[in-house]
Amino acid sequence: MESFLPPQVLLLGPGPSPVPEPVLAAMARPTLGHLDPRFVAMMDEIKELLRATFGTANALTLPISAPGSAGMEAAFVNLVEPGDTVIVGRNGVFGERMRENVVRIGATAVVVDAPWGEPIDPQQVEEALRGHPGAKAVAFVHAETSTGACSDAATICRLAREHGALAIVDAVTSLAGLPVEADAWGADAIYSGSQKCLSAPPGLAPISFSARAVEVLSARRTPVQSWFLDMSLVTRYWSQGQGGGRSYHHTAPVNLLYALHEALLLVHEEGLDAAWRRHAEAHRHLCDGLERLGLELAVDARWRLPQLNVVRIPDGVDDADLRRRLLLEHGIEIGAGLGALAGRVWRIGLMGHGARIENVERLLGALAELLDRRLV
Amino acid sequence: MESFLPPQVLLLGPGPSPVPEPVLAAMARPTLGHLDPRFVAMMDEIKELLRATFGTANALTLPISAPGSAGMEAAFVNLVEPGDTVIVGRNGVFGERMRENVVRIGATAVVVDAPWGEPIDPQQVEEALRGHPGAKAVAFVHAETSTGACSDAATICRLAREHGALAIVDAVTSLAGLPVEADAWGADAIYSGSQKCLSAPPGLAPISFSARAVEVLSARRTPVQSWFLDMSLVTRYWSQGQGGGRSYHHTAPVNLLYALHEALLLVHEEGLDAAWRRHAEAHRHLCDGLERLGLELAVDARWRLPQLNVVRIPDGVDDADLRRRLLLEHGIEIGAGLGALAGRVWRIGLMGHGARIENVERLLGALAELLDRRLV
Numbered sequence: 001m002e003s004f005l006p007p008q009v010l011l012l013g014p015g016p017s018p019v020p021e022p023v024l025a026a027m028a029r030p031t032l033g034h035l036d037p038r039f040v041a042m043m044d045e046i047k048e049l050l051r052a053t054f055g056t057a058n059a060l061t062l063p064i065s066a067p068g069s070a071g072m073e074a075a076f077v078n079l080v081e082p083g084d085t086v087i088v089g090r091n092g093v094f095g096e097r098m099r100e101n102v103v104r105i106g107a108t109a110v111v112v113d114a115p116w117g118e119p120i121d122p123q124q125v126e127e128a129l130r131g132h133p134g135a136k137a138v139a140f141v142h143a144e145t146s147t148g149a150c151s152d153a154a155t156i157c158r159l160a161r162e163h164g165a166l167a168i169v170d171a172v173t174s175l176a177g178l179p180v181e182a183d184a185w186g187a188d189a190i191y192s193g194s195q196k197c198l199s200a201p202p203g204l205a206p207i208s209f210s211a212r213a214v215e216v217l218s219a220r221r222t223p224v225q226s227w228f229l230d231m232s233l234v235t236r237y238w239s240q241g242q243g244g245g246r247s248y249h250h251t252a253p254v255n256l257l258y259a260l261h262e263a264l265l266l267v268h269e270e271g272l273d274a275a276w277r278r279h280a281e282a283h284r285h286l287c288d289g290l291e292r293l294g295l296e297l298a299v300d301a302r303w304r305l306p307q308l309n310v311v312r313i314p315d316g317v318d319d320a321d322l323r324r325r326l327l328l329e330h331g332i333e334i335g336a337g338l339g340a341l342a343g344r345v346w347r348i349g350l351m352g353h354g355a356r357i358e359n360v361e362r363l364l365g366a367l368a369e370l371l372d373r374r375l376v
Numbered sequence: 377m378e379s380f381l382p383p384q385v386l387l388l389g390p391g392p393s394p395v396p397e398p399v400l401a402a403m404a405r406p407t408l409g410h411l412d413p414r415f416v417a418m419m420d421e422i423k424e425l426l427r428a429t430f431g432t433a434n435a436l437t438l439p440i441s442a443p444g445s446a447g448m449e450a451a452f453v454n455l456v457e458p459g460d461t462v463i464v465g466r467n468g469v470f471g472e473r474m475r476e477n478v479v480r481i482g483a484t485a486v487v488v489d490a491p492w493g494e495p496i497d498p499q500q501v502e503e504a505l506r507g508h509p510g511a512k513a514v515a516f517v518h519a520e521t522s523t524g525a526c527s528d529a530a531t532i533c534r535l536a537r538e539h540g541a542l543a544i545v546d547a548v549t550s551l552a553g554l555p556v557e558a559d560a561w562g563a564d565a566i567y568s569g570s571q572k573c574l575s576a577p578p579g580l581a582p583i584s585f586s587a588r589a590v591e592v593l594s595a596r597r598t599p600v601q602s603w604f605l606d607m608s609l610v611t612r613y614w615s616q617g618q619g620g621g622r623s624y625h626h627t628a629p630v631n632l633l634y635a636l637h638e639a640l641l642l643v644h645e646e647g648l649d650a651a652w653r654r655h656a657e658a659h660r661h662l663c664d665g666l667e668r669l670g671l672e673l674a675v676d677a678r679w680r681l682p683q684l685n686v687v688r689i690p691d692g693v694d695d696a697d698l699r700r701r702l703l704l705e706h707g708i709e710i711g712a713g714l715g716a717l718a719g720r721v722w723r724i725g726l727m728g729h730g731a732r733i734e735n736v737e738r739l740l741g742a743l744a745e746l747l748d749r750r751l752v
Binding site: 001004008015025031034039042045048049067069101104105193195201202224225227248249254256259262 | 377381391394405407409413415421424442443445476479481571577603624625627628632634638703714
């Protein structure tokens with residue numbers, strides 16, 4: 001066996017997204033101890049940068065030392081207890097995963113379904129809240145990575161609050177790709193992944209809990225079922241204790257955190273507004289080009305995500321073969337359909353560093369060649 | 377805020393250990409998609425390298441996408457169900473953490489205590505097994521990072537098997553630093569961390585399950601409480617499905633896995649025997665030097681770990697101040713005592729790439745200066 005030398009691939013799938021050179025370079029810097037005061041100071045900067053990214057002043061804002069799926073699990077296992085009822089919006093794979101999380105806690109999930117490719121209907125969420133007074137939380141995915149649909153986070157969070165329920169928001173694909181305003185929405189737990197519009201390598205899950213969520217956490221009747229994800233323990237490492245020090249919980253993924261720090265600096269150097277605009281522009285360019293290729297987007301323009309574009313596979317085209325040739329002959333990765341959409345759609349991600357006109361051009365050219373179509 | 381430029385520190389604490397340059401360089405290579413066929417081929421190599429490292433032929437051997445603590449949790453949540461009884465050896469912080477894991481599952485922990493700094497007594501484990509027929513598992517820490525004591529893994533695993541219980545072994549600090557023989561011992565779940573004697577950056581937890589453990593997993597009455605750590609799902613991504621493909625579970629930490637691959641290559645390039653010898657030699661050199669400085673090791677030589685050396689802090693020496701000066705003036709990190717040993721001992725790690733005579737010399741010189749003692 002030999003050292004692994006990965007080829008350079010343009011990552012236009014559902015994540016990971018292209019990681020810029022300065023972020024890769026940051027990750028390769030010398031490993032420090034996870035309690036080194038210089039490292040701890042950088043952790044504080046990460047928390048501050050994450051707050052600015054989530055649009056929140058929440059004290060309890062930090063990256064979980066594991067991928068986005070663990071961020072989702074952290075939100076649920078900390079806020080939901082056995083016997084609780086949670087209203088779960090399900091309009092794709094990740095809404096179903098939320099339901100799975102609720103059930104594995106021993107809580108009851110009340111599912112509000114929407115067709116794949118459409119947003120969660122706030123009116124149905126309100127009906128579910130009315131039908132289940134005392135529901136502990138409403139959970140939904142802001143930007144469904146499996147379908148490319150954007151739900152109305154502000155409205156759903158408001159409804160949750162009006163009915164005394166917590167709002168749990170999956171912002172894995174949305175964060176830094178389109179406006180995320182945790183505090184303005186009134187989100188109580190909101191999480192993301194490092195490898196989407198933040199353009200850091202996969203492996204970290206930024207998460208933020210509101211003051212209201214922290215109260216709920218403190219008032220739990222049962223211990224959090226996961227020791228690793230128990231925020232009351234995690235936070236003793238990520239913030240100063242009463243004695244002024246930090247307590248060891250687990251060994252933080254030091255080098256990945258260097259990368260996240262650098263990626264967040266790049267996001268804020270550009271500015272969130274500018275990043276959102278760049279995503280929107282690359283998206284428009286892609287939509288135009290796909291139309292010129294005679295390809296069809298599967299999601300209505302009213303709730304279409306800029307960073308995750310779901311395209312119908314034309315009749316007679318071999319899904320796997322085309323993606324393989326795109327990857328191996330053209331060095332471009334796009335994503336397959338998930339679940340019910342497998343074999344029927346492609347998922348084209350324009351995330352973070354990848355959301356650039358030149359990448360769109362390169363993809364359109366390659367698709368034209370592989371599909372033997374012209375950009376008319 | 378600016379890019380974070382960590383200083384070069386010689387990591388001689390309880391982990392992370394020094395990460396060699398080729399491993400850092402591997403991590404900075406371009407990110408691939410987690411389903412890219414080239415990446416998937418590398419994943420297969422990692423599994424093979426991990427099997428060789430654990431001394432096992434177990435099919436279900438892979439790195440969990442999170443730190444060692446999550447590896448521990450994966451072992452427990454997959455094999456233990458509510459109502460089960462688990463015998464837990466506790467001779468330090470990590471044995472107590474095992475007990476926490478058992479309790480959070482809703483299972484009963486029967487604790488076999490040993491004084492900190494001493495190994496678990498196999499005879500007491502046997503008594504506990506006799507006293508609790510039908511116990512689901514025996515769990516213990518091979519190399520207690522908090523105390524520096526090594527337990528007799530072969531004997532405890534054998535006793536578990538003789539009584540029809542599974543053996544769960546924490547090899548976080550032992551793996552690649554001293555002989556670990558999962559199959560010869562009969563370990564049913566054994567896990568480690570990337571950042572100890574493997575000298576990869578922190579963030580991954582290699583784990584291996586025996587065929588017997590896989591049977592237990594398949595026969596569960598209840599779902600695994602953690603979606604993220606459910607091995608029946610994780611394994612669909614890490615091995616070929618019936619259709620020949622891999623199923624998406626979570627986004628793997630691609631770049632960290634490059635680093636683990638490279639670190640494992642280095643381990644096997646040197647050879648496990650040679651690595652164990654190197655750890656033993658560096659340890660002997662350290663023990664000699666500490667004695668010449670008039671410092672005392674806290675653990676009896678019979679069960680002293682080579683890679684984690686617990687040293688009594690001499691009277692009148694300010695623990696925190698000395699460690700701070702060692703770090704900031706000499707660029708060397710050593711670890712503080714944990715739990716009951718806080719303020720009373722230092723923990724000197726000679727792990728992986730760090731286990732070298734020249735590092736020991738440098739530490740001894742710095743300690744002599746800071747303690748104003750001579751190496752006599």
